[in-house]
Amino acid sequence: MSITTIRGMSDVLPxxxxxxxxxxERARALFHAFGYDEIRTPIxxxxxxxxxxxxxxxxxxxxxxxxxxxxxxxxxxxxxxxTASVVRSFVQHALAQRGPANRLYYLGPMFRHERPQKGRSxxxxxxxxxxxxxxxxxxxxxxxxxxxxxxxxxxxxxxxLELTSLGDAACRPAYLERLRNFAESRVGELCENCTRxxxxxPLRILDCKVEGCRKALADAPLMTEHLCEPCRTHHGGVERxxxxxxxxxxxxxxxxRGLDYYVxxxxxxxxxxxxxxxxxxxxxxxxGLIASFGGPDAPGVGFxxxxxxxxxxxxxxxxxxPPVFLASHGDESRRAAFGLAHRLRLGGVRVETSLEPxxxxxxxxxxxxxxxxxxxxxxxxxxxAGTVRIKDMTSGAEEDAARDVDALxxxxxxxxxxx
RNA sequence: GUGGGUGUAGCUCAGUCGGUUAGAGCGCCAGGUUGUGGCCCUGGAGGUCGCCGGUUCGAACCCGGUCACUCACCCCA
Numbered sequence: 001m002s003i004t005t006i007r008g009m010s011d012v013l014p015x016x017x018x019x020x021x022x023x024x025e026r027a028r029a030l031f032h033a034f035g036y037d038e039i040r041t042p043i044x045x046x047x048x049x050x051x052x053x054x055x056x057x058x059x060x061x062x063x064x065x066x067x068x069x070x071x072x073x074x075x076x077x078x079x080x081x082x083t084a085s086v087v088r089s090f091v092q093h094a095l096a097q098r099g100p101a102n103r104l105y106y107l108g109p110m111f112r113h114e115r116p117q118k119g120r121s122x123x124x125x126x127x128x129x130x131x132x133x134x135x136x137x138x139x140x141x142x143x144x145x146x147x148x149x150x151x152x153x154x155x156x157x158x159x160x161l162e163l164t165s166l167g168d169a170a171c172r173p174a175y176l177e178r179l180r181n182f183a184e185s186r187v188g189e190l191c192e193n194c195t196r197x198x199x200x201x202p203l204r205i206l207d208c209k210v211e212g213c214r215k216a217l218a219d220a221p222l223m224t225e226h227l228c229e230p231c232r233t234h235h236g237g238v239e240r241x242x243x244x245x246x247x248x249x250x251x252x253x254x255x256x257r258g259l260d261y262y263v264x265x266x267x268x269x270x271x272x273x274x275x276x277x278x279x280x281x282x283x284x285x286x287x288g289l290i291a292s293f294g295g296p297d298a299p300g301v302g303f304x305x306x307x308x309x310x311x312x313x314x315x316x317x318x319x320x321x322p323p324v325f326l327a328s329h330g331d332e333s334r335r336a337a338f339g340l341a342h343r344l345r346l347g348g349v350r351v352e353t354s355l356e357p358x359x360x361x362x363x364x365x366x367x368x369x370x371x372x373x374x375x376x377x378x379x380x381x382x383x384x385a386g387t388v389r390i391k392d393m394t395s396g397a398e399e400d401a402a403r404d405v406d407a408l409x410x411x412x413x414x415x416x417x418x419x
Numbered sequence: 420g421u422g423g424g425u426g427u428a429g430c431u432c433a434g435u436c437g438g439u440u441a442g443a444g445c446g447c448c449a450g451g452u453u454g455u456g457g458c459c460c461u462g463g464a465g466g467u468c469g470c471c472g473g474u475u476c477g478a479a480c481c482c483g484g485u486c487a488c489u490c491a492c493c494c495c496a
């Protein structure tokens with residue numbers, strides 16, 4: 001084998017692509033019911049878009065982006081997440097003019113240059129949704145409810161919804177100061193990582209897994225205890241609405257988001273079944289991001305879920321209808337069968353045939369292997385009679401029927417296999 | 420970027436103390452009645468033993484290097 005996929009990027013082979021399609025189609029259908037429309041943005045964007053939206057000192061921007069320069073010296077980046085592009089598009093095309101709130105979803109590949117491991121690859125796929133232009137708790141809860149409903153629909157279990165508020169520009173700076181001071185007072189007890197992080201990204205020390213840090217920070221001040229009045233009201237509204245919809249959540253004031261743009265609501269859907277990775281989906285509110293890109297002062301909230309991770313946890317894929325096999329014997333029969341297969345296919349039936357002249361035995365074996373419930377056969381006698389033999393693979397019964405496309409289509413639609 | 424584990428057929432894996440032509444199961448292809456599946460039987464295709472170098476009369480096996488995959492750290496979807 002000479003040329004292979006590059007590290008961290010994999011093929012989705014025919015045996016698994018049906019599962020991907022199932023999940024994607026269920027998402028589209030449900031999101032549609034919630035009033036969301038798809039938005040498709042380019043996979044490649046100007047590097048600046050991500051640097052400015054995600055934050056210069058985030059891990060994603062600092063070390064995980066696939067960035068390269070074009071011949072003319074522009075710096076481009078393969079998107080590491082979806083929200084930045086949606087916001088860019090919202091501003092560029094003045095989508096605020098479409099109405100008070102834009103409900104959008106997207107789906108597709110994202111790229112981060114990390115060391116691959118279980119549940120983490122360099123090209124991965126996300127399905128995400130955003131509400132742009134609505135700042136109410138209802139918007140947050142609608143999007144969480146949609147996410148939660150989707151995960152339930154495809155049979156993902158063993159998950160929990162974690163929720164917190166990250167405050168906003170009015171209350172977060174003062175809180176961060178308080179947290180820094182607290183960390184400073186315990187600096188001797190912190191791990192090496194946290195000793196450094198207390199300056200660069202103090203929130204991060206709150207979810208450190210090192211035992212010593214957990215103890216040292218057990219009574220650290222929490223953002224949720226220091227929210228300003230508007231943030232507190234908003235957060236209370238979110239919790240109340242979630243409860244009203246019967247969506248179970250656990251308050252986790254130590255949730256840390258990897259991207260700088262989040263304010264107020266932040267949430268995560270977690271599991272303990274994905275190896276070291278525990279996030280299935282995550283999201284939150286990002287009021288201010290749109291304005292910072294020159295758009296209207298519109299608030300926004302959204303989520304993204306990792307498709308590979310969801311695929312890992314979802315129920316088995318529902319079985320697809322098996323094809324009908326059209327077997328033939330003899331050159332002339334083959335030509336007749338070739339034409340019939342074409343017309344049946346135009347009628348929407350999935351028809352398998354042998355593309356080479358092979359024995360009836362071999363064709364039957366193939367049909368068996370494919371799980372066909374019905375096999376159509378054309379040989380010398382059927383050719384002469386203008387009929388087709390229909391075999392029921394379960395009972396083994398055979399009968400002859402007129403070689404009439406409409407009649408066959410009607411019949412196959414009723415049969416256990418076919419359209 | 421750092422550490423651990425693993426690399427033999429499409430897949431899962433055997434392979435003795437270093438020994439002659441590298442195996443099994445599954446899968447794939449064909450055949451076992453003249454136009455008929457499953458079970459069974461027979462045959463066939465398919466290998467740079469990850470790669471490079473070293474030790475040796477001789478290496479899948481021992482040594483060094485390297486690459487890939489994988490798990491974990493870090494971080495996240």
